[in-house]
Amino acid sequence: MNRVITPSQRKLDKQQSNRARMLISCPDQPGIVAAVSRFLHEHGANIVQSDQYTMDPSGGMFFIRIEFDLNEIERRLEPLELDFQEVVADKFQMEWSIHRAAVKKKLAVFVSKEDHCLLELLWQWQAGDLDADIEMVVSNHPDMKELVESFEIPYHHIPVTKETKAEAEQKQLEVIGDKVDAIVLARYMQILSPKFVEHYPNRVINIHHSFLPAFIGGKPYAQAHNRGVKIIGATAHYVTEELDGGPIIEQDVQRVSHRDNVEDLKRIGRHIERVVLARAVAWHVEDRILVHNNKTVVFN
Template sequence: MNRMTTASTRKSKDANRERARMLISCPDQPGIVAAVSRFLHEHGANIVQSDQYTMDPEGGMFFIRIEFDLNELERRLDALELDFEEVVAARFNMRWSIARADRKKKLAIFVSKEDHCLLELLWQWQAGDLDADIAMVVSNHNVMRERVESFGIPYHYVPVTAETKAEAEARQLELVSGKVDAIVLARYMQIVSPTFIENYANRIINIHHSFLPAFVGGKPYAQAYDRGVKIIGATAHYVTEELDGGPIIEQDVQRVSHRDNVEDLKRIGRHIERIVLARAVAWHVEDRILVHHNKTVVFN
């Protein structure tokens, strides 16, 4: 890394130290943007980016993402949050959060035997394109230990069988509790329990190897081949108790033909999966996603 790159990186980190991201969802009504903007202005904040969306303008929901700079953010943030709840949020019945831009989210990546999605995240993290810290990789197989540890990331092998699933999940929760902000299922081929999901609601991201809601469950590429589809895809979504039914974050597709067999579909699909999952994870750690019922609003 040359001196110019180092200086640029340091400047970016210094700028982020005073920057925060606000996410808001609430019933739509006049005056929301004015009230939020006025509040931030009166507290000395400078809005640097704002994106908003209204779902069903007549009696629907309003969503907004705001980035703002505030001098001495670390010292003043707690008081700002208390004032915002009292002055603005309660008035408009808001669900809201504020996150500091310089506080990188910590991720745990769960993986089984296939490495393509995991490696994409590791490469993006290593390159600085994924604005997060990968705290650990957890796997029910031991085959990728050497590769993961070569990145300097802890690797935890937790075998899972039908008989030991509850015990394995307890061990996994022990590993991640208090240590990570979100969990990424990078082709982790196990169904997680409702108890596990409850601990990380809207903070577990899964990649499913089909264009949901088509071909839910196991062997979607075989299902797609049997159906003779001309387009295959991948879907990143938050995990809920409904199998492959959680709020969709990102999807992409690629055309295929009658000449492609199941192995061809898998090969083509792996590329789509890795890109779709990496996008979804990046948007999550950058606080760009708002969940409303079983949908997402993504300010990308």
């Protein structure tokens, strides 16, 4: 089953052929926006969108996301990047990156036995609403093989046990290789080792089925039910060495009551999880997220 490319998607792809996205974080000081805007103008670029945020205006950090068009971008982008480092970035102590909008990020999706988050990503990808390419699905169970292959996406079944975890992760790294830009844990019910995570800093996105920082770890819906909560939620975050403690990208909640048992909470939660994860993945592949320490700035 091939991805459907709609007329509106073709028009968007054409518009983005010469478009790039610039992400900048640096210590806040006067003149940053003027310097960046002047530089892009002098290099023939046209700014089409700009969003900025200052964290603690009294001397904190400055963040900005800029979309710009540059004719003949294949030829002109590399010289622009070299000049930007020398003329602007060094002066303002910037951490920065530029990403071409037409170059889609490649994803590997990890999944276990529950299919709702995976299906949401596959549906959005098929409809052209997820601006990325799903290169493969990796699972510690064989259950999703037929489903995934119906979308003509490779499926890799790599079993994981406590005794074989290190070996399994090595196989996963070999399968992924340099084929993907990011990994999405779509209810992958295994804890990744720090050694694995260090290969993809701020490029592994997890969906946790609770409103973090409440109810970290396993069985959060049972934990929530035992506490008699009135709101349940889901959290998409980048994976770090700290369990469920990485920078939060997106969250959402829904009200529940004493009448809802654990199975009710799981059913309600599945909808929240799929929506929250899909949003987080979309923002990541569209270069809308800047990470500073253990927080995110999301230009959505």
